[in-house]
Amino acid sequence: MFxxxxxxxxxMVPTLLGIMVVNYFIVQAAPGGPVERMIAEIxxxxxxxxxxxxxxxxxxxxQGGGRPTGGEGQAATGQYRGARGLDPALIKxxxxxxxxxxxxxxRFLHMMANYLSFDFGDSFFxxxxxxxxxxxxxxxxxxxxxxxxxVIYLVSIPLGVAKAVSDGNAFDVWTSAVVIxxxxxxxxxxxxxxxxxFAGGSxxxxxxxxxxxxxxxxxLSWSARVADYFWHMALPxxxxxxxxxxxxTMLTKNSFLEEINKxxxxxxxxxxxxxxxxxxxxxxxxxxxxxxxxxxxxLIGILFTGALLIEVIFSLDGLGLLGFEAAINxxxxxxxxxxxxxxxxxxxxxxxxxxxxxxxDPRIDFESRDQ
Numbered sequence: 001m002f003x004x005x006x007x008x009x010x011x012m013v014p015t016l017l018g019i020m021v022v023n024y025f026i027v028q029a030a031p032g033g034p035v036e037r038m039i040a041e042i043x044x045x046x047x048x049x050x051x052x053x054x055x056x057x058x059x060x061x062x063q064g065g066g067r068p069t070g071g072e073g074q075a076a077t078g079q080y081r082g083a084r085g086l087d088p089a090l091i092k093x094x095x096x097x098x099x100x101x102x103x104x105x106x107r108f109l110h111m112m113a114n115y116l117s118f119d120f121g122d123s124f125f126x127x128x129x130x131x132x133x134x135x136x137x138x139x140x141x142x143x144x145x146x147x148x149x150x151v152i153y154l155v156s157i158p159l160g161v162a163k164a165v166s167d168g169n170a171f172d173v174w175t176s177a178v179v180i181x182x183x184x185x186x187x188x189x190x191x192x193x194x195x196x197x198f199a200g201g202s203x204x205x206x207x208x209x210x211x212x213x214x215x216x217x218x219x220l221s222w223s224a225r226v227a228d229y230f231w232h233m234a235l236p237x238x239x240x241x242x243x244x245x246x247x248x249t250m251l252t253k254n255s256f257l258e259e260i261n262k263x264x265x266x267x268x269x270x271x272x273x274x275x276x277x278x279x280x281x282x283x284x285x286x287x288x289x290x291x292x293x294x295x296x297x298x299l300i301g302i303l304f305t306g307a308l309l310i311e312v313i314f315s316l317d318g319l320g321l322l323g324f325e326a327a328i329n330x331x332x333x334x335x336x337x338x339x340x341x342x343x344x345x346x347x348x349x350x351x352x353x354x355x356x357x358x359x360x361d362p363r364i365d366f367e368s369r370d371q
Contacts, residue, residue: 120337160252210315
């Protein structure tokens with residue numbers, strides 16, 4: 001097992017590098033960028049914005065990506081979008097400020113060298129270190145992703161098992177209707193409904209509408225802190241669970257149905273074993289393998305993509321919202337910093353998933369792949 005873990009960790013390096021390379025050069029091909037944004041600000045605000053560039057000395061922000069819309073050599077000719085009429089020397093100073101005075105490959109190599117030590121540089125437009133922003137937003141996203149995934153699994157696995165055992169009867173039919181409705185309702189739409197009903201929208205004001213905790217949370221007792229935390233998380237988690245439990249429920253049911261009809265189950269029953277022992281002593285271990293395989297994807301999906309609109313609706317300032325705003329504002333250090341963190345976490349969670357396979361079913365041995 002140790003050798004397998006080492007190989008997987010080593011394989012993460014080219015995987016992570018490949019993802020960063022592809023995304024970096026896609027961004028280079030996209031129009032717009034921080035240089036264009038600063039040019040628009042200068043033309044809109046005049047001398048004050050120019051003074052920011054030439055006199056304020058915002059520091060070396062060379063961590064980003066971005067590109068001139070017409071190519072690397074256009075700073076001297078002033079061919080950036082909206083740059084006509086500006087002093088070419090000022091354009092060159094803006095390029096130097098954001099690190100665009102260097103070729104894209106050199107910028108990328110410099111960026112990745114810094115990322116080895118988790119030095120993501122400074123945000124172009126927030127005047128803060130990217131690592132500080134990531135650490136600040138991480139608790140919100142982890143709270144949403146982790147608790148939602150746990151609740152989904154706690155609901156879906158027992159429900160899926162019960163549906164498999166009672167396949168075809170009234171319970172299976174009615175619960176299937178509920179699952180289909182839950183699958184059909186987008187999470188963000190259900191979130192809006194929850195706000196309208198329970199967060200002071202039109203009817204009741206039982207739950208808070210914004211934030212992870214209340215003001216003055218630090219002054220509360222530890223039990224009151226826990227209660228306040230879950231009070232704020234109740235509606236966002238409910239909105240994400242409704243849209244996420246349907247697929248896992250049906251996956252669990254189908255996995256158990258497949259195992260129930262296999263020969264080893266018939267043999268166990270013929271030996272007189274109790275149905276409960278057959279179900280949880282024999283079927284459960286094999287049927288749960290495919291369910292466990294979906295855990296990393298479920299967690300990553302909720303953590304970094306599914307929770308974006310939920311964060312917006314409930315004013316939860318997490319990593320999803322941070323990455324979205326960075327993409328809109330072309331804040332490349334934040335974009336690539338969060339991408340690096342997301343990718344690394346996904347690769348690590350994938351490794352944990354494989355190790356969980358072996359924990360659930362000792363018959364699985366990844367070392368045998370080399371034999």
